[in-house]
Amino acid sequence: MGSGGMIVMDEDNCMVEIARFYLEFTCDESCGKCTPCREGTYRLREILDKIVEGRATLEDLDKLESLAHYIKDNSLCGLGQTAPNPVLSTLEHFRDEYLAHIVDKKCPAHVCQKLLQYVVTDKCIGCGKCISVCPQDAISATGDVANERTGKRRSVINQELCIKCGACLEACPPKIGAIVRI
Ligand code: SF4
Ligand code: SF4
Ligand code: SF4
Known part of the structure; x- marks a missing residue:
């Protein structure tokens, strides 16, 4: 995230929660000029909230992914175009963590309070x-x-x-x- 920075994480970090954390930031920063970013990032965050609380279904996971691509392709400026990156990146590399939250109702990193x-x-x-x-x-x-x-x-x-x-x-x-x- 950002430029010129690197964050090292280990198995004690929940990748779904990390994606949600960054979405919170972009929701706050969105200027509201275009709909994909203004509304879409909030919808992404709502789905991530459901996942970390154990309320999501596999259908929500599909929605999360397609909405993330839509926001990336249709937002006006760099903020909206990159806002879904944490979601897409964690989905690509840590999909098993999403599935653990949704299917098994478990957080492998023991971070998501409602699933402990x-x-x-x-x-x-x-x-x-x-x-x-x-x-x-x-x-x-x-x-x-x-x-x-x-x-x-x-x-x-x-x-x-x-x-x-x-x-x-x-x-x-x-x-x-x-x-x-x-
Ligand atoms: S993508 Fe840019 S212009 Fe569109 S709402 Fe987000 S910050 Fe504003
Ligand atoms: S009662 Fe059992 S679980 Fe509770 S503090 Fe003592 S040893 Fe631990
Ligand atoms: S059972 Fe343990 S974790 Fe649960 S409320 Fe009591 S002290 Fe807290």
Whole structure:
């Protein structure tokens, strides 16, 4: 993006979210003189919003691609002509990430908040630390018995209540590491 700059990213960057980030910039910068750029970039961003929130279908992916080409070919100036580049480029090189969001409802980079899930594994010893930090009361000690001697049970996360804040993962003792983000 831009000129003379390079950004290095790794597997912890979500390419769909990156495309959405740049679209936000071009939406703000569009002067509004021509329709493809003025309206089209907003429509692109709406579709990207749906994808990162797990609400998109494969039909939306087709719409995203054809609209991106249309904006590129029909905008009046360089801003509109290059605005879809992050979308087209990520679609070309990271289409599997788009498909993971749309088909599997997963963000491979664990960036898109609405697609994350926090899960308690069998490593849980039933210490209860996660329960005490959860702001939603989404965790209960209702899993299998973790310790026959004490009778403590493993934690279970109610996914309906979870707001994906990550506090439980941080609270779980590192040497146990019973909570995973998937
Ligand atoms: S392509 Fe250029 S002229 Fe058209 S709305 Fe965008 S910034 Fe304005
Ligand atoms: S991620 Fe936050 S809201 Fe969800 S279970 Fe953990 S502490 Fe509770
Ligand atoms: S903090 Fe970790 S070990 Fe303790 S109850 Fe929660 S998940 Fe289990």
